[in-house]
Amino acid sequence: MASRKSPRKRVRDQEENVNSLVQTIKVVSDVPTKRPKLSRKTSDELAFAENERKLDEQLPADLRKFRPTGFKFNLPPEGRPIRIYADGVFDLFHLGHMKQLEQCKKAFPNVTLVCGIPNDKETHKRKGLTVLTDKQRYETIKHCRWVDEVIPDAPWVVDVDFLEKHKIDYVAHDDLPYASSGSDDIYRPIKEIGMFLVTQRTEGVSTSDIITKVIRDYDKYLMRNFARGATRKELNVSWLKKNELDLKKHINDFRSYFKKANINLNATSKDLYFEVREYLRGNNNSNGNESSPNKSDSDSNSVNSSTASTSGTMDDLMNIVQSRSPATDFAAKYNNNENLKRNRSFINNLKEYWKRRSESGEENQSN
Numbered sequence: 001m002a003s004r005k006s007p008r009k010r011v012r013d014q015e016e017n018v019n020s021l022v023q024t025i026k027v028v029s030d031v032p033t034k035r036p037k038l039s040r041k042t043s044d045e046l047a048f049a050e051n052e053r054k055l056d057e058q059l060p061a062d063l064r065k066f067r068p069t070g071f072k073f074n075l076p077p078e079g080r081p082i083r084i085y086a087d088g089v090f091d092l093f094h095l096g097h098m099k100q101l102e103q104c105k106k107a108f109p110n111v112t113l114v115c116g117i118p119n120d121k122e123t124h125k126r127k128g129l130t131v132l133t134d135k136q137r138y139e140t141i142k143h144c145r146w147v148d149e150v151i152p153d154a155p156w157v158v159d160v161d162f163l164e165k166h167k168i169d170y171v172a173h174d175d176l177p178y179a180s181s182g183s184d185d186i187y188r189p190i191k192e193i194g195m196f197l198v199t200q201r202t203e204g205v206s207t208s209d210i211i212t213k214v215i216r217d218y219d220k221y222l223m224r225n226f227a228r229g230a231t232r233k234e235l236n237v238s239w240l241k242k243n244e245l246d247l248k249k250h251i252n253d254f255r256s257y258f259k260k261a262n263i264n265l266n267a268t269s270k271d272l273y274f275e276v277r278e279y280l281r282g283n284n285n286s287n288g289n290e291s292s293p294n295k296s297d298s299d300s301n302s303v304n305s306s307t308a309s310t311s312g313t314m315d316d317l318m319n320i321v322q323s324r325s326p327a328t329d330f331a332a333k334y335n336n337n338e339n340l341k342r343n344r345s346f347i348n349n350l351k352e353y354w355k356r357r358s359e360s361g362e363e364n365q366s367n
Contacts, residue, residue, distance in 0.1 A: 066107065066197045068175050074194035077169060082108045084197060085168040087116035087154055089123050091130045092210055093140045096202040103199045104172045105146040114166060115141050116154030126156050126180065131211070157186045163195065170197040223249055 048070070055072055056064050067073035076082050084104045090097055105113050118126075120134045132140070138152050155162060157180065158171060175198045177185035190196045214221060223245050225235060232242050 066170075068191045068196045068198050071191040071196065072194040073196075074169075076108055081110045081112045082169050083112045083114060083167055084170045084172050085114045085116060085158070085163070085166065086172045086199075087118075087158065089127060089130065089207075090115075090117060090137050090141055091123075091132055092207045093137075093144075094205055094207065094210065096205040098144065098146070099202045100172070100174075100199050101144060101146040104197070107170075107172075107197060112148045113146055114149045114151060114168065115147050116151040116158070117141060118156055119153045122153075122156050156180065157183070158190065160189075160193070163190075168195070170195055172197045172199050174199055174201045176201075219245060219248070 052069070055067065059067060059073060059075070063073065063075075084107065086101060086104050088097065101113065101115070105111050117134065117137050120130065123130055123134070130137075134152070138150055141147055141150050151166065162168075163171070171187065171190045173187055173196070178187055180186045185191075187196055222235060222237060222241075226242070226245065232239065237245075
């Protein structure tokens with residue numbers, strides 16, 4: 001039986017619990033409470049958003065899309081054509097290039113679009129090998145409907161002196177930083193003076209994507225050019241590679257031929273099956289119609305007629321199934337072509353031959 005605590009001891013325990021609780025509350029209350037402060041990143045973002053708002057307020061609503069993020073945008077001049085400069089390598093001129101030049105030409109009602117293209121030496125040094133030469137790239141851009149002027153041997157990094165020399169009002173490019181040797185963004189000086197016009201990129205279309213696709217399907221394009229008469233020397237392909245491609249081509253041709261032959265065989269088999277089936281159905285119907293008035297005949301006559309119809313059906317079936325073999329023509333030469341017009345089946349020709357032979361034998365015996 002558990003011993004009970006005395007009243008004095010219970011009171012003492014309660015007092016100790018209350019004192020410990022008071023001490024805990026006091027310690028917690030003594031801890032200073034800190035107010036949450038805005039982080040530096042958040043304050044910078046607020047300042048940046050405020051700056052963007054002020055820059056947008058300085059422009060009409062229809063021009064705000066041309067302003068680069070974080071920089072001002074100069075108002076266009078009035079009373080004369082606006083000269084916009086768009087530079088690029090323009091190798092393998094594609095849809096992305098065309099749409100960018102179209103955006104430049106349609107940015108304002110009256111625009112003179114000037115394109116600058118660096119030469120091969122500068123391009124190969126800065127960006128790498130190109131597919132087309134600089135002369136080919138110049139001529140390609142000249143034939144674009146949106147371009148008014150082409151500047152060959154253009155500098156890789158444009159400066160204020162170049163813009164003043166060619167009387168350029170804006171330099172057009174997408175807003176992403178374009179890094180180069182010694183600079184995180186070669187267009188940053190142009191953005192700072194408010195002469196940068198933002199254009200939108202066409203996603204999924206670029207010269208690098210086109211070259212990547214060609215490299216990925218390298219063998220297919222080699223086989224395509226070999227089929228058009230290109231030589232190993234022109235394509236810079238080894239003898240071993242050429243024979244490997246020839247073997248692949250023969251295997252692919254055999255697969256295609258086998259697949260096509262299999263399809264044709266299946267179709268022919270189905271057609272033959274349906275023809276034989278329809279023929280047998282028609283024969284059975286005609287035999288049934290002919291035998292229906294003679295239902296009162298004896299059982300022996302019924303059996304004989306069914307046997308005869310079956311044999312006749314089988315003979316007709318053999319006529320359908322048997323192909324027109326060259327042996328049929330060969331056999332026809334020995335029966336004076338009597339069956340050539342009537343029946344070209346080799347089996348029936350053979351039957352006619354034995355029939356005539358048996359008839360001639362009976363005549364000899366009678367004589």
